[in-house]
Amino acid sequence: MSNPLLEPIHGISLYDYAAVSAKMASGIDPKSIYKALGIEPAVFEEASALWVTRMQEDSTFEVTILFGQYFSEADKHPKLNGLQAEVSEEGKANLEKLKTDRYFYEELCGARQAAYEYGLDGAQWIQDNFGISLGDFQAVAMKWSEVQAQDIHNNTENIHHFVDYQQKKQAEYAAKFASEQGGNVADDVEF
Amino acid sequence: MSENKKTLSLLERMKQKAVGQKSYGGEYIEEPAKVNARTCPNCGAGRAEQDGLTHCAYCSFEFLSVKLTDGINIKKEDNSQTI
Amino acid sequence: MSGFFKNGSEDSRIIVVRKEMNETKERFFTFIEKLEDKLREFTAASIPELTELNNTDPDQFKRGYHRMKAAVLGQLDSIQKKALDVKEEKIAGYAFSSDDHEVSKVYLEFRNECYDRYFQFDELYARCRQEVEDTYAEDFELQYQKILDEHESIKDKFRCKQCGSPITIDRIYFTTTYITCPACQTRNTFEPSTQAKMLEHIGRSLAEQRTRHLLKEHDEIPEKTQALYLQRHHLELSLIQENDKKIIEQKTAEIHALEKQHQELESTRPALYQKYLRAMFDEWNKINPALADEHEKFYIRLLNDYAK
Incomplete structure (x- = not known):
């Protein structure tokens, strides 16, 4: 390991830290996470605070970039992969679809954005309606952003296609949320 | 006037929705500070400073399965010497 | 000049086109004005509500307030979108015979006026958004x-x-x-x-809040140098017409003085940034000394980033 900023802190590697963060974001009880890693809160809280300072210190962003990558690979973590949040059958099916169906992913991104614009907690809305936790959603988002990053070089058409699709879906959900709140403020103004 | 009323009732509905809904991650609960002490689940011994934090000084039970480094308050010296 | 050789029928054609475009323009202006009224009214009504919620939300992260603010901004966005859609459809997409040069000219005039009006609307929209954003306050x-x-x-x-x-x-x-x-x-x-x-998190925000006057001093430099540049530029322009040797000498000296001032100001910039950063980190260290060593590394990184 050449970069000293990647040295484990109290034996907690960046991969451990990112996977713990992902597991916590998907609603898993911290106690069971600590138990799986054989640590106590005192150890994790110090490591967590210090990993943040490593990211602050790192002008190359290597730590932050790796963190994102590891976050999306939390399910492969040897000590934490057994910890799964309780997810409904429907939620599991939706999560699978989110991983494989780009259109579905873009739709939910648009829906979540529209939810925020109508005063809803978008993360909670996704959880309530599709049974997908924020942690799982973010992990999938990182995977799709890697695909997107590839497209920047050789398939910009694809990028536009999905941006348009997301915007279209966002508008559909916005219309739905608007009608639920009794319309938008300027509905009566016509050209 | 009726325009103004419409705006206010829309705002009122928006406010009720914003404040009344469940937040992701649940409601915020302010936890007070607390003190606890862990005893060895294997032999019942307490954790004394000179014995380090990672293992029970009496029966070598593993409290922490990591190697401590120099952190904020926890230091390398807190690794138990008994193993 | 181009109208001079036109026959009567062409002129009346232009008159008709112009009249139609004027009607659309009038309608567009009225439409935009109504939307502006909505923007103002809605912003004014929401600000006291948001300010109150910002002060009273019991949630540590003020999530109720943030949702409400997002919803208010969402409504402002919906107004803006309405204006934008109509601008695209009725103005940018206005049907006219584009191979007719004269008609195209009238159209461009019409379009520019409508775009200018839209631009004013957009500025109001941005101001309203800012006012809504400004209701957020944290007392660190x-x-x-x-x-x-x-x-x-x-x-x-x-x-x-x-x-x-x-x-x-x-x-x-x-x-x-x-x-x-x-x-x-x-x-x-x-x-x-x-x-x-x-503590660590609040500490940084509080340190930034306590030292923001120093950051402001640094951030104001480009504005100040721009003002000096304009002053200099005016003097330089006035020299073009000037023949009086004495005045030329005097103004040239003034220009040099301004230039020097400019350079001096520019050269203090890195030092001012460092002064701010040092003060900010000193405050942060005072609040959370446990991470002072780590803060110091962050300080050095930011200073290096600035020098790049």
């Missing part, structure tokens, strides 16, 4: 004071879980930690309160 001094007060009230309150002797919480801990009982040497686990765990 108060949050920090609460942590200090809490520490004062709990520091001698705890007893060793093993032997019951008093243990002192000697400083503000922001992570769970082990505290040794002075009597029996047992390692007790001390878990700080939820608010104390925010």
Whole structure:
């Protein structure tokens, strides 16, 4: 390991830290996470605070970039992969679809954005309606952003296609949320 | 006037929705500070400073399965010497 | 000149086109004006509500307030979108015979006027958004004071879980930690309160708040140098018409003086940034000394980034 900023802190590697963060974001009880890693809160809280300072210190962003990558690979973590949040059958099916169906992913991104614009907690809305936790959603988002990053070089058409699709879906959900709140403020103004 | 009323009732509905809904991650609960002490689940011994934090000084039970480094308050010296 | 050779029928054609475009323009202006009224009215009505919610939301992260603010901004966005859609459809997409040069000219005039009007609307929209954003305020001094007060009230309150002797919480801990009982040497686990765990985070925000006047001093330099440049530019322009040698000399000296001032100001910029950064980090270290070494590395990184 050449970069000293990647040295484990109290034996907690960046991969451990990112996977713990992902597991916590998907609603898993911290106690069971600590138990799986054989640590106590005192150890994790110090490591967590210090990993943040490593990211602050790192002008190359290597730590932050790796963190994102590891976050999306939390399910492969040897000590934490057994910890799964309780997810409904429907939620599991939706999560699978989110991983494989780009259109579905873009739709939910648009829906979540529209939810925020109508005063809803978008993360909670996704959880309530599709049974997908924020942690799982973010992990999938990182995977799709890697695909997107590839497209920047050789398939910009694809990028536009999905941006348009997301915007279209966002508008559909916005219309739905608007009608639920009794319309938008300027509905009566016509050209 | 009726325009103004419409705006206010829309705002009122928006406010009720914003404040009344469940937040992701649940409601915020302010936890007070607390003190606890862990005893060895294997032999019942307490954790004394000179014995380090990672293992029970009496029966070598593993409290922490990591190697401590120099952190904020926890230091390398807190690794138990008994193993 | 181009109209001089036109025959009567062409002119009347232009008159008709112009009339139609004028009608659309009038309608567009009225439409935009109504939307502007909505923007103003809705913003004005929402600000007291948001300000109150910002002050009273019991949630640590003010999530109720943030949702409400997002919803208000969402409504402003919906107004803007309405204006934008109509602009695209009725103005940008206005049907006319584009191979007719004269008609195209009238169209461009019409379009420019409508775009200018839209631009004014858009500026109002941006101001309204800013006013809504400005309702967000955090009193970091108060949050920090609460942590200090809490520490004062709990520091001698705890007893060793093993032997019951008093243990002192000697400083503000922001992570769970082990505290040794002075009597029996047992390692007790001390878990700080939820608010104390925010110390590092609040510390940075508070330090930034306390030193923002220094950052402002630094950030204002481009504005000041721009003003000096304009002053200089005016003088230079006035020289073009000037023949009086004495005045030329005087103005040239003034130009040099302004240039020098400009350079001096520019050269103080890095020092001002460093002054701000040092003060900010000193404050942060005072609030959370436990991470002072790590803060220092962050400080060096930011300073290096600035120099790049």
